Amino acid sequence: MNKRSDEVFVWPLCTRIIHWIIATSFLLSFVTSFDRTLFEWHLAFGFIFGIMLLFRIIWGFFGPNYATFKTFKLKYSELQSYFIEKVQNRWRKIHAGHNAASSWFTLIVLGLGSWIVLSGLLLQGTQEASGLFSRLNAHYFRFSSALLLFHEILSYLLFTWAMIHIVGVLIEQFYHKTHMLFAMITGYKKAEGQDAAVSIVRHLFAYSAIILSMMTLFFVAQPQDTFLTKSLFERRDFKAENSTFYEKCSKCHKIYPPFMLPHDSWIRLMDGLENHFGEQIRENNITQSEQMNIKAYLLSHSAESSSHKLAFKTLESLGEMRPISMSKVPYWREAHKNIDKKVYQSLHVKNASNCFACHEDFEYGILENRRIHIPRS
Ligand code: HEC
Ligand code: HEC
Structure with missing residues (x-):
């Protein structure tokens, strides 16, 4: 120069x-x-x-x-x-x-x-x-x-x-x-x-x-965990934690982790199995004692007992509300507001409750940002 x-x-x-x-x-x-x-x-x-x-x-x-x-x-x-x-x-x-x-x-x-x-x-x-x-x-x-x-x-x-x-x-x-x-x-x-x-x-x-x-x-920026990205949340084995919960509640959908919803939401959900999102779950599907077992497990592992962001952010945004579906949670709505509604109806996703389609680690009770993939159909 x-x-x-x-x-x-x-x-x-x-x-x-x-x-x-x-x-x-x-x-x-x-x-x-x-x-x-x-x-x-x-x-x-x-x-x-x-x-x-x-x-x-x-x-x-x-x-x-x-x-x-x-x-x-x-x-x-x-x-x-x-x-x-x-x-x-x-x-x-x-x-x-x-x-x-x-x-x-x-x-x-x-x-x-x-x-x-x-x-x-x-x-x-x-x-x-x-x-x-x-x-x-x-x-x-x-x-x-x-x-x-x-x-x-x-x-x-x-x-x-x-x-x-x-x-x-x-x-x-x-x-x-x-x-x-x-x-x-x-x-x-x-x-x-x-x-x-x-x-x-x-x-x-x-x-x-x-x-x-x-x-x-x-x-x-690599798929493996390193000391700069490693999360303390490990994969959870719900089958080992409570096999009744795992077997009975994964018949129609994958297991929703118990820290997803607050204590009182789980009470509402478990007390309303007769009409569970249009499905009738009765004693011949899940017996009374199994229901009590599952309910006790869910209540002791609810959002209140977790430091996972899904738990505390859900609680924070809910205030007094205690819905039984994530789609009613303001934090959830805010996080997904940019997703086109058509994506949920696509073949691989089917509906917004199918978290597992896009959050591939969710069935193991984790929810890492880098494991989010919207399936292309
Ligand atoms: C007979 C089938 C069936 C069984 C058994 C069943 N569910 Fe469901 N569940 C559904 C359907 C259908 C929905 C609505 C969403 C969907 O279509 O996946 C749903 C939705 C849910 C949701 C709401 C997800 C969301 O945030 O949108 C939760 C939580 C849930 N189920 C928990 C349970 C638990 C806990 C059990 C075991 C006690 C259970 N389910 C057993 C059919 C079932
Ligand atoms: C169609 C794919 C899709 C489905 C289905 C879906 N998500 Fe998501 N989710 C995303 C995407 C994409 C983002 C990231 C949005 C952004 O910030 O750009 C996200 C973000 C989130 C976040 C925010 C994470 C944070 O850091 O705050 C949470 C929590 C979450 N999802 C939970 C769920 C749960 C629980 C369900 C099921 C009830 C669900 N999602 C269903 C695609 C999906």
């Missing part, structure tokens, strides 16, 4: 790569968060984003000249004069390092981003019982909703913040004509100052961080 006389080399290749990894990984994890079947990608991009942020924070203390926090301009007066000059002098000269606005911008990205990653990891632990903090699920699952709200609000804030950054760059490019749009690609900025120089040790450190972040893709 030929350097022009009015340009300074501010961003070495590793810095540029890292900038774009931070930007794309955030964008991709933001986009994939809207579809649960892409959950592992959401996680993977989140991990990449997190590792790169951590790197950038360390870089801020030990990195090359223009990257360090001590060169940041954080005084309010500096911010004020930055904007006054920007408005008053279109052809102002800019310095190679961070100006007051970009100093604040970077700090806020690092701050917001760190909280997003941290709350995401905690959420993965409390809600999904998986990943680094999976053990939190047992005692702290009740914090999931609050964590989710926090995680979402901060993500929207960071998204908005990124948009403001893009507008700022476009203003630099087209109004002040400082070639800012290309600076993060070429590394050269139309500014005053000294060229950046990065030592070999720093280069090694930067490229190791890049490789480490990319490796998480492998650990997260």
Whole structure:
């Protein structure tokens, strides 16, 4: 790249790569968060984003000249004069390092981003019982909703913040004509100052961080469990837990796990077997004592006794209601609102109660996001 006389080399290749990894990984994890079947990608991009942020924070203390926090301009007066000059002098000269606005911008990205990653990891632990903090699920699952709200609000804030950054760059490019749009690609900025120089040790450190972040893709986005995705919920053997329940209740459909519905819903369901979704289940199908056995089992393993997300989210969303079908649960409706009604009528699914058609691990009492597959018919 030929350097022009009015340009300074501010961003070495590793810095540029890292900038774009931070930007794309955030964008991709933001986009994939809207579809649960892409959950592992959401996680993977989140991990990449997190590792790169951590790197950038360390870089801020030990990195090359223009990257360090001590060169940041954080005084309010500096911010004020930055904007006054920007408005008053279109052809102002800019310095190679961070100006007051970009100093604040970077700090806020690092701050917001760190909280997003941290709350995401905690959420993965409390809600999904998986990943680094999976053990939190047992005692702290009740914090999931609050964590989710926090995680979402901060993500929207960071998204908005990124948009403001893009507008700022476009203003630099087209109004002040400082070639800012290309600076993060070429590394050269139309500014005053000294060229950046990065030592070999720093280069090694930067490229190791890049490789480490990319490796998480492998650990997260693969079908086998790894320490970043392993869930504490194991396959359950309902036959061993209660063979009467298993045999009698799997005649017409696969076994619904007992933690799916609240205590009082199971009472209603078991007391109403005479008219069970249009089927008549009588004593000659399931004897009185078998019914009592099954009912006792269901009641002692109901949603109230579980820290599975299906259990606590169902309870949370039900309030006082105690329906006997998931299709009446607001949480269930919300989770499935984007599914076309025709899909349920398809040959492989048949109806919305056939959870097993799309959640392939549900008959074992698990419900992992990456095991969701809508059958094509
Ligand atoms: C004679 C057949 C039959 C038997 C036996 C039977 N069911 Fe059902 N069950 C149905 C039908 C039909 C539905 C409606 C959904 C469907 O078509 O799969 C249903 C639905 C359900 C649902 C609601 C699923 C949802 O959220 O939409 C639950 C829960 C359930 N059954 C539990 C049980 C339990 C517990 C037993 C054992 C005591 C049992 N069933 C035995 C036929 C049966
Ligand atoms: C036609 C396929 C299909 C059927 C049938 C179906 N689901 Fe789902 N389910 C999905 C899909 C797809 C998603 C992910 C939606 C999204 O977020 O994009 C989902 C999401 C969920 C979630 C949300 C997971 C979370 O992280 O919050 C739960 C819980 C769930 N399903 C439970 C059930 C239960 C219980 C049944 C049966 C009563 C059922 N589903 C029937 C396809 C299905």
